[in-house]
Amino acid sequence: MSQLLSFAGFELRYHLRRPITYVFMATMFAFAFLFGTTDAISIGGVGGKIALNSPWALNTVIMVLTLVGMIITSAISGTAILRDFELKTHELLFTTRLSKPSFVLGRFLGAYAVTVLVFSCAALGIGAAMFWPWTDADKLGPGGLVNYLWPLVVYVLPNALVACALFFAVGILTRSFIAVYVQGIVLFVGYSLALSLIADLENKTRAALLDPFGIQATRSVQESWTVVEKNNLLVPLRDLLLYNRLLWVGLALLVLALAYRMFRMEAFLGARRRGKPEPEPDQTPRVATSIPPVTLRPRPLAELRTLIGLYYRGITGDRPFRALVASGMLLTVINAFNADLIYGTTTYPVTYAMIEIVASFGLFFLIITALYSGELVWRERSLHCDQIQDATPVSTPRVFAAKIIGLVLAQAVLILALIAIGVAVQAIKGYTNFELGVYFGYLYGFVFPGVVLTTLLAFFIHVVANNKFLGNALVVVFYILTIALSAWGLEHRLYNFGNAPTPTYSDMNGYGPDVAANLWFTAYYFAWAMVLLAIARLLLVRGTVAGWRARLHAARGRLTPRWFAFAGLALAAWVGIGAFILHNTNTLHVFRSRDASDALQAEYERSYKQYESLPQPRITAVDVHVDIFPERGHMQARGSYQLVNRNELDVSELHLRLDEAVTIRELALDRPTTLVSDDPRLRYQILRLATPMRPGERATLNFDLAYEREGFGNDGRRSSIVDNGTFFNNVEFFPGIGYSRSYELADDDRRKEQGLPLRERMHKVDDQDARKNTYIASDADWIDFAASVCTSPDQIAIAPGYLQREWEADGRRCFAYQMDSKILPFFAFLSARYAVLRDKWKDVDIEIYYQPGHEYNLTRMVDAVKKSLDYFTANFSPYQHRQVRILEFPRYASFAQSFPNTIPYSESIGFIARVRPDDPDDLDYPFYVTAHEVAHQWWAHQVIGADVQGSTMLSESLSQYSALMVMEREYGRDKMKKFLAYELRSYLRGRSSERKKELPIMLGEDQPYIHYNKGSLVFYALRDYLGEDVLNATLARYIRKVAFQPPPFTTSKELVAMLREVTPPAQAHLIEDLFETITLFDNKVREASVEEKDGKFTVKLTLAARKLRADELGVETEVPLADDIEVGVFAAPGPGETLGRPLYLQRHHITQAETTLELSVDERPDRAGIDPNNKLIDRNPDDNTASL
């Protein structure tokens, strides 16, 4: 025993003497520290009300970092046994009195102890971050040592054991350093791969158990944690997490035991040697052959080719390389197969989806570059044939170039293989539109240059460092720096090596507007890389040069005119291109770091908030002529606003706000004014009227504005005006009137950084002043609208309204649109080379403007429009327009948005969706999204809430409900279960990542997880209790009451009051539970059994039920229960179902925490439970039913 411990101590001391151990420690420390002090590394959603040192945050950081640490562990524990064989000391050791347990377990314990130490540095790092003087004390909670120690117990100790045992065993079994070094990465990949495979909704438990690091188990335990829980609770070591930890510690010990048994203290134990020595050829005396003469004729190209071939084969034949590539490719294949899952439904495997998955191989390129640049620079020196090579006439730069080209070539071939994977996956999925041009263009045009740049830099670093270890460390530092730079506020791409705006490929608009920016930045960095290579050339080592003085001396000898010419040219190109880029980004465009733009927003608020309640005229009509120049990315808008003073006071000043990118050619009121103040950066103008506008007085604001920026900015060009697929709205370019709260800095943390007071997200629901405005705009409500739009002759341009006429002028195609009724001040302009599908529902024209080739779901969309119109007109109110138009726009954004009679719809959602009618799992989401957007024509464009809390319930939640109803009619109630399960899970997750406060739905502050996900659940449940007819009739009455109303605008309170009226008194708590509070249930089956008698089955159930109210931070209090909750018994499920046919399904009035029921059914039951269809919001919906 003492021998074992002293051997372990020996191992520990060995590691503590090695500098690399401290590098590992520093790495873990740095990761954790950076997490605590910057945004460079972000894990989870700390911020807002969640303290930086909350138990949850510390737990997450330390847990995730054990995963990172795993890559390191392989170098510590994988080599523990191998080292002796490598150093050839094993024969010395094994012939001493050292016993096998002491040797094997001692080595293991030592390595394990070091690993735990290294992992624990994560806790130290995050702890140090808390004491960092620049850490905002307001972001810290009470803290406590136990919050740091507990994750060490739950994650560090077991995970280090799992990793050490595994790597130790691999080391013993393979006796191969290569295997040991690569396994960390391979395991990492395998792990993320397994995660993506088991990430399915149904497999949560399995995933939680199978994850060796406990991350999934922790997620499942914490999935619905609220702010207050995150701030106060240590992760509880029970249930899945406990089982997971026990399972894996057990497995680790088992692996260790196996490895121990396999190990023999012998010189070679099935040890794989590098092949046996070659047998000596026979030694018959030979005739001295004369060596034939040769002509020495150095041919640089032949040399280069030979060298490149040598290095290329050296890389591609290397086992670690193959292991890396194989695991990366496997990951790519899996990802490609799972391309774009939305609600469990796939899209067509279009080429742009494939290239982005292939591009995500980037991490592997980084690893390959890091590993092999050093390997190649040191190739001859580590093989000890550098002197032989250096004594040949071959030129040193040529060898160096061959190494670079060899690696770059390997990477280029890798891309080719990845393309083959993409094409193969497309083919397997039955998609045959292989756009090879896009594959090659994107991957070689935009991905590969970045890979090459990184490679060049890595080579430069290795040459300069002239020490393999230092070089590798510096390459990693560079990788970290590229992430950290922007977090430190250095966001300009001119000083972030290799960073160019990456074009997004779109079927509509090809490579898009950022190509020029990408090429210029890439050229800039290639020029810089040439400068670096020129420097590297001076410092290349030939022969046995020792020390910097000798290297510099050699460098001086290499300063030839040719060198100066090359370096000078590269430097000139770098400076020249840099200046050109700077001109583009900082003169033609505006560059501002995040901090600077936050500061500007803060300045806006400080300077002008005083005018927030200043009486301003309102826009009542818009008439505009828009010229779109797609090929140049420009537009011009000439037109006028009709204004009226609806205030009871005179208006003596007109305040105007514009985007700073807009050129103002004319902006004038139809009466004399003086420009009192003009702020060119904030574009806030104050015009003083010579004679004030009297109440009720009208005026016209004429404007002639243009967006005509040339060149590109730091992030490329605007994607709203593009060659094919222009889509912009009035908010982007048109003048706004008066101060608008929506431009204020919203995030609390960022407000604090700018020294602004905290503010509420929205006005209180009872704020009568705020009810003067809708939540869409503060300068207008219902307006008359007319627009004409001109565009390129091959494009169709669209604005809200009905087409009045179409004409050609100056070789351009023009369209005039006119609205026949008042609309909200929210309008969009689109232009593209569209194909058009036309249909009709009664007298309503249905038109879909789409990209040719995207015909897949057009009939579904048309169908959804028709069925939506059917349902909404029958149940709510008439449709206010005579037309529904859906317009595809490029995938620079992926949403659909409803404008009056106009629905822009991204090419990435719906248009390429692949809904397989025969697959029970597929949801028809193009149908669903279309129905939702059509519903907005009622819920937003007829009924619009005031600018107060809860208004998004009136638009978004009611649109969700409306779409659900259309969907249910089409696909049946069963199909809804899956959808609602997603909604419940998204809601619980959403509230878990809330940073400020959760609110009841009727007070929601534009919180998507509330108005979408909870909205679906709330209205679907209400429909269940009140009945569809009652609910719809109430909604119809509500529409009649408030549609197109003038200010003050309606609020959620008004709707909730009407709903209360129609709710039976016995169910009165429903309104409170669903709308007015955050109510959660904790329902589960305690016991369930079944008895069979005479073909009858008696099911005995013990059900637990609790009803909880949560406050805005998630503190729960139990409230008395008196609810009608469904209890059900089900037959065995068919394929693809979770529950079978209901044999019994009734509401029971439940008032007790525990209820025992006996139910009798005629068929053999399979499962039974309480609220089996998850209609109530239950934080743990999985335990509602139990199998019998």
Added chain:
Amino acid sequence: MELSIKKLTKTYPNGVRALQGVDLTIPPGMFGLLGPNGAGKSSLMRTIATLQDPDAGSIRFGDIDVLTQKAELRKLLGYLPQEFGLYPNLSAEAVLEHFAVLKGITVRRERHAQVAALLEQTNLAAVRKKAVGGFSGGMKQRLGIAIALLGRPRLVIVDEPTAGLDPTERHRFLNLLGEIGDDVVVILSTHIVEDVAELCPNFAIIAGGRVLYTGAPEAVTATLRGKLWRRVSTRAELPDLQRRLKVISTRLITGRPVVHVHHEGSPGPDFEPVEPSLEDVYFHHVAQAQAEPAARPA
């Protein structure tokens, strides 16, 4: 062509004075460079092979100024370093082809012929397709010389090639060296005296960064003739002998120390005269250098 080295000095950054004014003239043919470990042999070799720059001095090979016209020299050079490795996954043939290209043998037909001939000559033809990672020490060394001989160099430098080889391999290797033409300058550095004795018409002894002696082996043994004496001694009296006489070597023969002593006339009755061997010469010079470290003319 002749290699002439003048006043070559080299001091490493760590203070080791590897070469302290080396002057040597090396005619075509085999030239042995004899010296103990750390004598500066490898430094000298590397300097001649253009792999490191001296602090001062000059090297000329024929018309070529080696220190400034490195590229020119490398065209004529074949170099086999003391310790070397080769790309372990490549076959012997591929390794040779590779270095042949680097040496500028770009005519494919000639290159193949040359590689084939060298493989034949070094007796590696049978294993030419085998990966060199599996080669024994002797095979690797022979492949090394094959690489050095690629492109028919005019100057061949082999640094301690026989160290660690078994006697058969050593002979096989020396035979290979012996086959290199007489018009080529071949520098063989070694600390094994027999290597020089068997092969080299000329040699130099180098120790402590200085050339102690240069000339032909026969000539140098002649200078010692009649001055060398030998005696079987005991361990106990060794220190006394070493103090009294110029003992140039002590070795065990069947477990008893036998001393060689340099002395004008018989040092005593127990001594018998011996015919000087090159080894005696070597020991004599090295012992002398250690006794009086002041500079001596070579």
